[in-house]
Amino acid sequence: MLTREEAISKAKAELKKEYSKEEYSLIQAVRSVEDLEKAKNLLIQRIKEWFNINFPEVTVFDDKLVELISVFSVKENFDEKKLSNIVGDKKAVELTLKAKNSFGAKLQKNDAEALQQLAVQVKSINDTIKYMEEYIEKTSLKVMPNTTRIAGAVVASKLLAKTGDLEKLAKMPASTIQVLGAEKALFKHLKTNSKPPKHGLIFQNAFVSGSPPKERGKKARKIAAKIAIALKADAFTHRDIATYLK
Incomplete structure (x- = not known):
């Protein structure tokens, strides 16, 4: 002891x-x-x-x-x-x-x-x-080599800063990552039953922001799913998987 x-x-x-x-x-x-x-x-x-x-x-x-x-x-x-x-x-x-x-x-x-x-x-x-x-x-x-190559340095680093810990961020589901940074809109949706947010910080990724408005929700889900996988590799396995995710 x-x-x-x-x-x-x-x-x-x-x-x-x-x-x-x-x-x-x-x-x-x-x-x-x-x-x-x-x-x-x-x-x-x-x-x-x-x-x-x-x-x-x-x-x-x-x-x-x-x-x-x-x-x-x-x-x-x-x-x-x-x-x-x-x-x-x-x-x-x-x-x-x-x-x-x-x-x-x-x-x-x-x-x-x-x-x-x-x-x-x-x-x-x-x-x-x-x-x-x-x-x-x-x-x-x-x-965050994998996440940065998938989401870009701006989005990757802001997601990390939002949660304050890489492992904590890596344990989040893709659906949560998708709306990180859109908490006000999410709470408004839960309180008033208004439209839920389609994206948060990941909107700053060109794959999402450069898409037509009607397609942004779909693109946000897609990039969030890739980010969720990339984060797990960055936080736990430390394997280079970005090439396979692109």
Whole structure:
């Protein structure tokens, strides 16, 4: 019989071994990208509202708007040639003309610099997201080789992050995997007897999303069945079966 100290030591060793699995780093990476995307979207909205003080007529959005502000900061600094490198020749002419006739207020130098710095930070977030996505692609292929080759790194890693454990995910039936990520729609179906969801996260797989709407349910069931088999190989047998599943 183990002593208390031996039992604690054994438990610590088992936990250390469990958390040394690369799947847990992959889960954190996926969740980090989700957090970064949320932060980015909030900041872009804030940047747009701030820039509207200076240039309310602006018709550039999202990453293009961030790039524009990071280069020029305010409309008074627009240069048509440089602007065309960001938005194209036609849009550059349009924006330059609108800027000249804009009723937007001129920002103070320190205000313009602060806005520009915020745009630079959003660009940095974009770079981090790109790096993390490349990391997820490589790590997903190592942790879940069969599932990644069948479903794609994005879907495979998000399914893992949703459940938090590869073995737990591998034990789920295909019908559950099919609707993972669509819990709200599923609960609504159970509560109000509305139409059940046909797919959850696996909709992001091109095999499903690229299909006509009427065929998506059938395609989702098919890919979910393949994912369920691939997951069992990844979690338990560690055999390469992706070629046979395609």
